Amino acid sequence: MSEEKKGGFFQAIKEFAYGVAAHDSARFALKTRASMEHLFILITMGDMLGVPILPPYYSLRLLPYVVPQISTWKRRMLREKDLTDALA
Amino acid sequence: MNSVYVLILGFIIAILGYRVYAKYIDSKVMKADSKRATPATMYMDGVEFMPTNKNILFGYQFKSIAGAAPIIGPIIAIQWGWLPALIWILGGALFIGWVQDYSSAMIAMRSDGASFGGLSHKLISPRARIILLSFIYFYLLLIAGAFGNVVVSTAIGLKASPMAWLFLTIGGILAGQMIYRWKKDIILTTVVTVLIAMSGIWLGTIAPSNAIVGDALSNSRPLWAIVAFVFCYFAAVLPIWRFALPINYVASYIVFLGLLFGIVGIFVLHPDFTLPAYTDFSIKIGPLWPIMFVTIACGAISGWHSIVSSSGTARQLENELDARPVGGGVMFVEMMLALFALIIAGTLYASPAEYGAAIAKGPGGVFAAGVSKFLGVLGMPADIGRAYGSVMMIVLAITIMQLVIRFMRISTSELLGDISPIFKNAHVGTVVASLLGITVVLTGWWQYLWVLFGGANQLMASLALMLVTAYLMSEGKSYAWAFYPMIFMFITTIAALLFTSYNLLSKVLSGAVTGEALIGNTLMGVVGFFLVIAAIILGIEGFKAFNRYKKLRLAAKPASA
DSSP: OHHHHHHHHHHHHHHHHHHHHTHHHHHHHHHHHHHHHHHHHHHHHGGGGTOOOSOHHHHHHHHHHHGGGHHHHHHHHHSOOOGGGGTO | OBHHHHHHHHHHHHHHIIIIIHHHIIIIISOOOTTSOOHHHHSOOSSSSOOBOHHHHHHHHHHHHOSSHHHHHHHHHGGGOHHHHHHHHHHHIIIIIHHHHHHHHHHHHHTTTOOHHHHHHHHTOHHHHHHHHHHHHHHHHHHHHHHHHHHHHHHHHOTTHHHHHHHHHHHHHHHHIIIIISOOOHHHHHHHHHHHHHHHHHHHHHSOHHHHHHHHHHTOHHHHHHHHHHHHHHHHHSOTTTTHHHHHHHHHHHHHHHHHHHHHHHHHHOOBOOSOSOOOSBOSSOBIIIIIHHHSGGGTOOHHHHHHHHHTGGGTBSSGGGHIIIIIIHHHHHHHHHHHHHHHHHHHOSSHHHHHHHHTTOHHHHHHHHHHHHHHTTTOOHHHHHHHHHHHHHHHHHHHHHHHHHHHHHHHHHHHTTTOGGGGSHHHHHHHHHHHHHHHHHHSOHHHHHHHHHHHHHHHHHHHHHHHHHHHHHTTOOOHHHHHHHHHHHHHHHHHHHHHHHHHHHHHHTTOOOHHHHHHHHHHHHHHHHHHHHHHHHHHHHHHHHHHHHHHHHHHSOOOO
């Protein structure tokens, strides 16, 4: 019981240290990747948001690979953003 | 009074605030529910909306809000005496500080993770959003100026610090390469880069800046201001993994270890306060009310926290019950940081005259001397301890500065991009932000600049509390716990900004200042007045919204029989 509690405490310290030192780095890395992916989807599937860029043939070829991300992509593209989003 | 009593009093207030007041608000007013889906779980995109463990978020929130302000504020504010500063730190954090941090996260979480722009549009009015975002731009300029001043005065006052800063930068850049390019083990990377940064602290003591670049350059304010903003320029234009983040990563170990051992040192030494408990109501910077309240800044309450809470943390909370430990709990830790700084300033010098001579050179020197004293108990030589304290101060200031300049680059592109495409260029945006920052640093008197920054920071907090009050009213919840702190902060900060801006501009109009001071006074005074006008317009819009919500509630009530 006490060992479990001890493990929990050290785990919490480890997570806190990760939060202080590395969580932001991980988030920014993910943000960078997501921005690139979403830009790519915008170029290929832009017509879903009313921005036709590539001929639909190529979009259809790519569609199966993009399907899992479409809902997330649309939400991110259409969500209201402001300057404070850049801060945190 | 013994410093240990102050720490114990701080612990008691933190426990009372967190376990009693915050728990009551969380469970009875906001009715936090572990079964209610948070935006992080509803809209999980693995990027911004990502359910995250509360311990990790606690660390993230702490790292994001703990800049130089909770340390510098009390070091300056002790000029009114340590007792008023202590009362405001404890009372401010207990009744206002945590309320703002926690409730900003809660209202953003309950509004699908919307940020302040969207919230002000929805809860107050469309005009409120534009004014709030303009306010934030100038508020950030004051942060860049105030923190830039801290970096410059520390680099000049403590000649070991530039070398330590250089090695920290080298260690940080290396950490980025090792992690992201060479795919090295994180533990190996951490050990190597933190050792490099630590060796810079030691090297700084044997190769101080005046021995390398000469006395004239090592005391040059323009030189260190340019160095600081060039550093921020790289942070703003380089990929974030290459410069800004790995430097912050290495720096966090230096800060964390310094604070930890510093607090241990206080308990071991347990010195008495040597400076007076109370000096005078009115001193050189201004009167105790309102100026001391804004001088203390983040240790009691800070608008910066509300931006982090709403735009960052609220989108990562996996459970509504986590908002109290993350939003509220971290504020009490910040309060302890402010008490640590207060103890340093209050116990270090034998007399007010000695303190006065030290603070005239800037707060960085006072903090470094304190860190040196308390780390000395654990066996660290005094000169290395001072260098350690100075690099801690630079780290705490520059990490926020680089984020601010990066943000201002984006804002410049957003605000001026339509006027001319050149402003959309990252380099142009960064140069514009840096030039504005350098101008403020080089031309403004640092104590006025600090008061203006503190005023803008806490005014931002009162605007955040206004949004919270509007939200509570719109939901028909009890709102007094956010409304009265908002009123107090609004009046106090408007008074502080008006007082300081009037002082600055009256010197310009009467011809009492010339040259650099003329530019500094004019710029700071105009920015101060702009912030006041923006806040008053927002206040009017806010009160219109409050009345609207009140009428809606009255109309919704059934007629009595």
